[in-house]
Amino acid sequence: xxxxxxxxxxxxxxxxxVIMLVFMTGFIGVLIYSVIDTEAFSNVHLQNTFRAxxxxxxxxxCPDCESPGSYTLSQLSTYMKLWLLLxxxxxxxxxxxxxxxxxxxxKSIRDKATFYNRNIKGFLQLFxxxxxxxxxxxxxxxxxxAERNFEFSIPFGALAYTLGCRLLAEIFIEGKMLAEDSNSxx
Amino acid sequence: xxxxxxxDVMLAKRKMKLNELxxxxxxxxxxxSLLKTGKAKGIRFSTLLSICEVLDCEPGDIIxxxxx
Numbered sequence: 001x002x003x004x005x006x007x008x009x010x011x012x013x014x015x016x017x018v019i020m021l022v023f024m025t026g027f028i029g030v031l032i033y034s035v036i037d038t039e040a041f042s043n044v045h046l047q048n049t050f051r052a053x054x055x056x057x058x059x060x061x062c063p064d065c066e067s068p069g070s071y072t073l074s075q076l077s078t079y080m081k082l083w084l085l086l087x088x089x090x091x092x093x094x095x096x097x098x099x100x101x102x103x104x105x106x107k108s109i110r111d112k113a114t115f116y117n118r119n120i121k122g123f124l125q126l127f128x129x130x131x132x133x134x135x136x137x138x139x140x141x142x143x144x145x146a147e148r149n150f151e152f153s154i155p156f157g158a159l160a161y162t163l164g165c166r167l168l169a170e171i172f173i174e175g176k177m178l179a180e181d182s183n184s185x186x
Numbered sequence: 187x188x189x190x191x192x193x194d195v196m197l198a199k200r201k202m203k204l205n206e207l208x209x210x211x212x213x214x215x216x217x218x219s220l221l222k223t224g225k226a227k228g229i230r231f232s233t234l235l236s237i238c239e240v241l242d243c244e245p246g247d248i249i250x251x252x253x254x
Contacts (some may be wrong), residue, residue: 185228186217 006110013103017096024092027056031085034073041073049084052151054137054158056088077144090136098129115175123169130162190252191229193222196241211236 034041047070049057060070076084105122108114134155142149197207204222208215213233220226234245241248 181227184220184226185230186213186221186226186233 003110006106009106013099017099020092020096027088031081035078035081039074044073045070046073050140050142052138052140052153054133054155080144094129094133098126101125115172115179120169120172123165123172126165127162127169130158130165134158134162187251187253190250191221191224191248192250193248196243196248200241207240210240
C-alpha cells in the first residue's frame with residue numbers, strides 16, 4: 001500500500017477543512033451583518049447565487065459592475081438573505097462532516113485497519129450525507145418583489161459521488177468477508 | 187458430508203498436549219484450538235505438513251470426511 005499518498009492526503013484534507021471553516025465563518029459573519037445593517041455590502045455582487053447546484057454562489061467585490069442576473073447583497077430582502085444563509089450553512093456543514101468522515105477512513109487505511117466495520121459505516125454515512133447534499137443542491141429559488149424564480153436541476157455530480165460511496169461500502173463489506181475468511185485459515 | 191479435524195485423537199495417541207504441539211509447530215495455541223474444535227475454515231499445506239511432521243502421521247490421520 002502506498003502510504004506516501006495517504007500521508008499526503010491527511011494534511012491535504014486538514015487544509016481543506018481549515019479553508020472551509022474560515023470561508024464558512026466569513027460567509028456567516030457577512031450575511032448576519034448584512035441582515036443587521038441592510039445597507040452594508042452594497043458593492044458585493046452575488047453571481048449564480050440562486051442557481052440549483054452545490055455552491056453558495058460567487059461573491060464579487062465590485063463597486064461599479066452591473067451584470068444581468070447579478071444582485072448586490074444590500075438589494076436582497078431579509079428573507080432571501082436568511083435562505084442564502086441557511087442553505088449555505090447546511091451545504092458547508094454537510095461537506096465538512098463528509099470531509100471529517102473521509103479523513104477518519106484515510107487514517108484507518110493508513111494504520112492498516114482497512115476492511116473494518118467502522119470504515120463500512122463511514123462509507124454508508126458518506127452515502128447518506130451525499131443524498132442530503134444532492135437533495136439540497138437540486139433546487140433553489142429567488143423571490144424578490146415581483147421577481148419569482150424557482151430552479152430545479154438533477155445534481156449528477158453529487159449523485160455520482162453518492163453512488164460511488166455506496167459502491168465503496170459494498171467493496172469494503174466484501175473485503176471484510178475475505179479478510180475474515182483469510183484470518184480463519186490456520 | 188463434511189470435513190472434520192481429528193487432531194485431538196492424534197494428540198491423545200501421541201500423548202501430547204496442545205501447548206507442546208504449538209511450541210513444536212510454531213503456531214499459536216489459539217489457532218490450533220480453532221483447528222481442533224473445527225472452527226477454522228481451512229488449513230494451509232505448510233501448517234498441515236508441520237503438524238504431520240511433529241505428530242509423525244499422514245494428513246488423513248488428522249483430517250477425515252464425516253458422512254451425514
